[in-house]
Amino acid sequence: MALYTSVLDLIGNTPMVEVSELSPNPQVRILMKLEGQNPGGSVKDRIAKSMIEEAEKDGSIRPGQVLLEPSSGNTGIGLAMVCRIKGYRLKVVMPANVSVERRQLLELWGAEIIDSPAAEGSNGAVRRARQMAEENPDWAFLYQYANPANPKAHFEGTGPEIWQDCPEVTHFVAGLGTSGTLMGTGRYLKTRNPDIQVWAIEPPAGELVDGLRNLDDGYVPPIFTDNDGYNLLDRKTVIGPRESIEWLRRLADVGIFAGISTGSAMAGAVRCASQIESGTVVIVSPDGGWKYLSTGAWTEDLDAVVERARHTLYF
Amino acid sequence: MAITVRIPTVLRAHAGGKSSVEAEGATVGEVLKDLASRYPGMSGQLLGEDGNLHRFVNVYVDDDDVRYLDKLYTTVREGQVVSILPAVAGGGA
Structure with missing residues (x-):
């Protein structure tokens, strides 16, 4: 291991690990980039x-x-x-x-x-x-939803790192929040190979949208439109809390202890793998599991955890 | 073919207060058109003047956002659910 002069230099260059044992399709590999390895604990x-x-x-x-x-x-x-x-x-x-x-x-x-x-x-x-x-x-x-330095970090970091470690990638699957990870990484990967498919995973809107008074209270992040997200994404699919937590628990079988949104990303990768013939799916694990221990995600009754997840922002 | 359409809270006033209604159609566009003919208040809410989906409206067939399928031409089959949702900032930020 190298010696670093500042914790800031430890950001990025995260490892990628194969989790294909959990793939529903033997012709599809699934690789996970572990962003929980960053010093502050997340992507x-x-x-x-x-x-x-x-x-x-x-x-x-x-x-x-x-x-x-x-x-x-x-x-x-x-x-x-x-x-x-x-x-x-x-x-x-x-x-x-x-x-x-x-x-x-x-x-x-x-x-x-x-x-x-x-x-x-x-x-x-x-x-x-x-x-x-x-x-x-x-x-x-700074406003992450509109700041070009957000997708830039992924265009210059996450994207090239994935390409270097896994040029055979056919599908990139990640969660949609600000859209920075998808826009930056997706755009970089498509410059290297335009055939790579970019899939966005989102949590169900659920109760969150009930606070809106009218449609004009809706919101699309400026970095999504600035990066031509409507054309960049190939698919956008909703993964619910039950599926997320079930896959989160199964990930422990291969030694992955990650946050709940990693369960969603994994469920998205599994959905992708079951719909394609063959390929290599790369997903982002946004953070580790530590911040979610209090939620009982791994240990408590699944129905109770899912019900709580509907009222709490874990993603 | 009757398709179940889920209506978000913010649009329920335009759909007789209902959270889900039935509409006919073989594509998302046909379903939305039928919906607008049953509930005239909905029409201006869903589509912009250019005939495309309003920018803050997302429409899903089961779990998939139709903007990344065949948009208004996305086919729907018996048993599938069409959900209309306002676009909101995602969670993981």
Whole structure:
């Protein structure tokens, strides 16, 4: 192992591991990129570093400045770590119904948490943060949903790493949140091989959409449209909490201890593998399982865990 | 062929308060057209002036977003469920 001079240099270059034992189709390999191996514990370390360093380069932030971000967890945690190292003050707007470990991690890194209503989900956190950014023009608003440094981190990092480790990839499957992972990685992989299929996995909208007053309260991330997401994606499919947690548990059979959204990605890969003749599916595991222990995801009755997952943001 | 269409909370006022209704059609476009003829308030909500889906409306056949299948030409079969949902920011952010 090499010696690093800063934890920031440990971000990226994550390992990929074969989980084909769980593939429903012997002609389809499934490989998982373990983003939980990043120092802050998730794929979001990549964009946290990228968004802050781009803002430093263009002079929009200075040491000691207040930064504001809407996040249901991992981006906030990644930013909080990078801000602590670099000396910025971070405020995170977060739906009140995220798992307790997420709040604890933010507090550990010294970020201030601003609650947004649980019923409004990520949409509500985004709306509140945008409003606060307008009211406080001296705060820096990195805004992962619109910041080109988000997909750039994946276009320059995640994508090339996958291509280097696995040029035989035929399908790339990842969760759709800000769309940064899919836009950046997907666009890079298609520049190398336009035949690669990019599949987006999303959680069911469920109760989250009940907070909307009308359709114009809806939201499509600017980075999705800026990267021509409608043409870039080949498929977008919903994976429910039961399937996610069932696959999350099965992943333990091959030694993978990951977050609940990894179960969704794996369920998506399995759906993909069962619909194609042959190929190599690469999926992203966004984080490790530690932050989800309090949810009982592995140990409690499946029905109870699934029911709770409907009311809590784990993804 | 009757297809079950799930209506999101935000549009239920236009569908007699119902969370799911029946509509006829062999493609998503036909189903939405039939839906609009039964519930005239829905028409302006689902499609833009260009005849494509409103930008904040996602339509699914079972689990798949039709924008990445054959859009309004996506076929539907007996037993499949068409779900209309507003686009919202995803969770994993």
